[in-house]
Amino acid sequence: MVLHHIKGAIKQGGAILDEAQSALVDPSLDSLGDAALSAINSAAQLAVGGTSDADSDGSAAAAPKPSSGPKPKSSAAEGGEAQGITELHQLLHMAAHGQLNLDHIPSKPLSGEMAYNIVHGQAMLDGNARLNLATFVSTWMDDWATRLYAESYDKNMIDKDEYPQTAAIEETCTKIIANLWHAPGDTIGTSTIGSSEACMLAGLAMKRRWQQQRRADGLPTDKPNLVMSAAVQVVWEKFCNYWEVEARYVPVTWKDQVLTPAGMLGAIDDNTIGVVGILGQTYTGAYEPIAELAAALDDLQDRTGRDVPLHVDAASGGMVAPFIQPDLVWDFQLTRVHSINTSGHKYGLVYPGLGWVVWRSPDYLPEDLIFHVSYLGGDMPTLALNFSRPGAQVLLQYYLFLRLGRSGYTEIHKLGQVMAMRLSSAIGKMPMFELLTKGDDLPVFCWRLKPGYTTKWDLQDLSDRLRYHGWQVPSYPMPDDISDVWVMRIVVRLGLLPGQVELLLGDIRSSVAYLDSLDGPMPRVGRNAKKGNSFSY
Secondary structure, three states, X not given: OHHHHXXXXXXXXXXXXXXXXXXXOOOOHHHHHHHHHHHHXXXXXXXXXXXXXXXXXXXXXXXXXXXXOOOOOOOHHHHHHHHHHHHXXXXXXXXXXXXXXXXXXXXXXXXXXXXXXXXXXXXXXXXOHHHEOOOOOOOOOOHHHHHHHHHOOOXXXXXXXXXXXXXXXXXXXXHHHHHHOOOOOOOEEEEEOOHHHHHXXXXXXXXXXXXXXXXXXXXXXXXXXXXXXOOOOHHHHHHHHHOOOEEEEEOOOOOOOOOOHHXXXXXXXXXXXXXXXXXXXXXXXXXXXXXXXXXXXXXXXXXXXXXXXXXXXXXXXXXXXXXXXXOOOOOOOOOOEEEEEEEOOOOOOOOOOOEEEEEOOHHHOOHHHOEEEEEOOEEEEEOOOOOOOEOHHHHHHHHHHHHHHXXXXXXXXXXXXXXXXXXXXXXXXXXXXXXOOOOOOOOEEEEEEOOOOOOOOOHHXXXXXXXHOOOEOOEEEOOOOOOOOEEEEEEXXXXXXXXXXXXXXXXXXXXXXXXXXXOOOOOOOOOOOOOOEOOOO
């Protein structure tokens, strides 16, 4: 309401605003403050139905003119609006004199509307989520989901005694996901704040089981290692760092961009706590050959007696493959797979803040990782690194399972895959690009600039140019051993519409044409030559 009146004042007081604008170019801070405050005072009078000290031509009036608008109302709403104007006046006065510091808590409270508009105004500077093709995270849900979200903001997932039905729904979701992954019988699992926490829990379970077996055999436990592709998500690097596990990264090559059985076996020894296979790399969207890795580990046990578990990091693919690649064998159909994680907030289609981890049997989750605590009058078993966390996302996941069903998820992910392959096909036909993947695993693909095409620009320049059109399309180097190769990646998810695909292709073509037309190379000063721009997991 306050902003409505201010806009009206701005419309009526053009000359007043000209006066303030003139002050902005004055190097004197006092002049800026005086002129700006004079304009604000006049705008405030107009906003509450009064008059200004200047007429419509900006000249001084001979005498105040009576207001032609409605008489001021003596209501609580009118008082609130006037207070808001006064508050705005004070804030702008402080800003004009360099006294407003939003990095510190203010000495006095602001109105809800004013605080909202300050935060809202800053948040508007963020990118448009619907044009963000860098992130895997869901950025859209329907109105019923939004309503359910608003009704459950306050639910604390850890407080199962106060919110027993939310806890029951969490268990139901865990069972639904376990069934999607062909669990053979009783399983155990939990929701998490995201796949990162889920990976940490799965890694801890592998380490703890390895330690227990080594101690039972009278062997040392001081040098655990974990085998994985160099293209793993950064959470596995964090896990190894935080829990003192040697990270054994198997290099990827231009020929083999995923973990291969031969590369995996070459890194395994008696201290290996497990192997991580990825169902949907963040770099390229490609699936690693989980069934081949499992078969190689089975053969290793037959030959040497080494029983090495396989964890599948299915942060993205775990909610895609069951629906659009139902014949792909990668999950608990393979007895070598002990645990799987996924992100509910990626292709599970829930807003950010939800992951899942499931073990094929309770036997693979050491009991000493489960804590029993007394909380608000009840005994509560917990399996988590976090304690208090939102319960709303769990309810949203259950809502989507009911709302979409198998066929709904299938249709959504098939549409995403069709659009990804439409985009990759068109980009692959452009003479300057070479595809690495085409979106036939995850609806994600990446490409590189053909070597020798141009010295005027590179993929970072193209990424920056696409931002000019509003698109966020990241460019970044591939993992170690092929880090000299830079790629761009597009993640297709719910919210990208077919019409937008054609707009994006048009913007890519026009951006390339602009860059090709340059007389010389783009400047390189200030760019990050190692990390690229906008890489998002």
